[in-house]
Amino acid sequence: MNTSRDEHVKDPERTELTRSDIPRRSPSSDELVFFRTWLRAPLVTATFLPSSPNLSRALAAAIDPSIPGAVLELGPGTGAVTAALVERGIAPDRLILIELMPEFSERLRDRYPSARVITGDAFSAPSLLAELGLGPLSAVVSCLPLYGRPPSWRQSFLLDLLSLGGPGHRFVQVTNFPASPIPIDRRKIEASSSPRIWLNVFPAVVWTYRLAK
Ligand SMILES: C[S@@+](CC[C@H](N)C(=O)[O-])C[C@H]1O[C@@H](n2cnc3c(N)ncnc32)[C@H](O)[C@@H]1O
Numbered sequence: 001m002n003t004s005r006d007e008h009v010k011d012p013e014r015t016e017l018t019r020s021d022i023p024r025r026s027p028s029s030d031e032l033v034f035f036r037t038w039l040r041a042p043l044v045t046a047t048f049l050p051s052s053p054n055l056s057r058a059l060a061a062a063i064d065p066s067i068p069g070a071v072l073e074l075g076p077g078t079g080a081v082t083a084a085l086v087e088r089g090i091a092p093d094r095l096i097l098i099e100l101m102p103e104f105s106e107r108l109r110d111r112y113p114s115a116r117v118i119t120g121d122a123f124s125a126p127s128l129l130a131e132l133g134l135g136p137l138s139a140v141v142s143c144l145p146l147y148g149r150p151p152s153w154r155q156s157f158l159l160d161l162l163s164l165g166g167p168g169h170r171f172v173q174v175t176n177f178p179a180s181p182i183p184i185d186r187r188k189i190e191a192s193s194s195p196r197i198w199l200n201v202f203p204a205v206v207w208t209y210r211l212a213k
Helices: 004-010 030-040 053-061 080-088 102-111 122-132 151-162
Strands: 071-074 095-099 116-119 137-142 165-175 189-193 205-211
Touching: 030 102, 053 080, 053 165, 053 205, 071 080, 071 122, 080 095, 095 102, 095 122, 102 116, 122 137, 122 151, 151 165, 151 189, 151 205
Parallel strands: 071 095, 071 137, 095 116, 137 165
Antiparallel strands: 165 205, 189 205
16 A cells, blocks of 8 residues: 555655654553643552553452453553453453543543443442442452551451452452551451562552452
């Protein structure tokens, strides 16, 4: 095909590159949008760049796509982990994404028109989900910054969301610290953690929680 770009390449007289010849990333790349949002609300975003592909895939690997039901993502940001969930085999129409920052949720709506994107407070997820009247959840994946909440509150939040799942349901949480960000009452909760994932802005660990049998 004879595009104008091909013609430029074939023109031996033309040695200078024009701006349109240089591959550029969109000025509103996910990283830039994330960084700008971090400048405005650092305690909400908790980090200044989206999760790396390694961390995103480790979070997605902790869930089982064959378990039926919706997959709830809390704090999806610009969608780094969302993309890994889709890559893992979760159809976008199974996703419920709850994100506080409108600049992130608008992006997610554009990118995943069949997902249910809620601009709102993910810490109210149990009541938001009750309003939606869904069946049992398949899994919850959370990148929420939890340390602003008291430990007992975090555990109740986890138990509330685990109680909304079907058999095999898991709650997956990222943290930058080795210890579980949620206190584990072994009578009620089974927990395991991944090896430390070094390839990320801040090295991270993925914790997986289930209801104890
Ligand atoms: C550490 S970032 C992770 C973003 C994305 N999941 C990633 O891995 O790149 C935390 C995300 O949680 C969102 N967030 C923080 N508090 C929230 C809340 N109460 N409700 C919903 N989203 C929240 C932030 O806006 C941000 O997108």
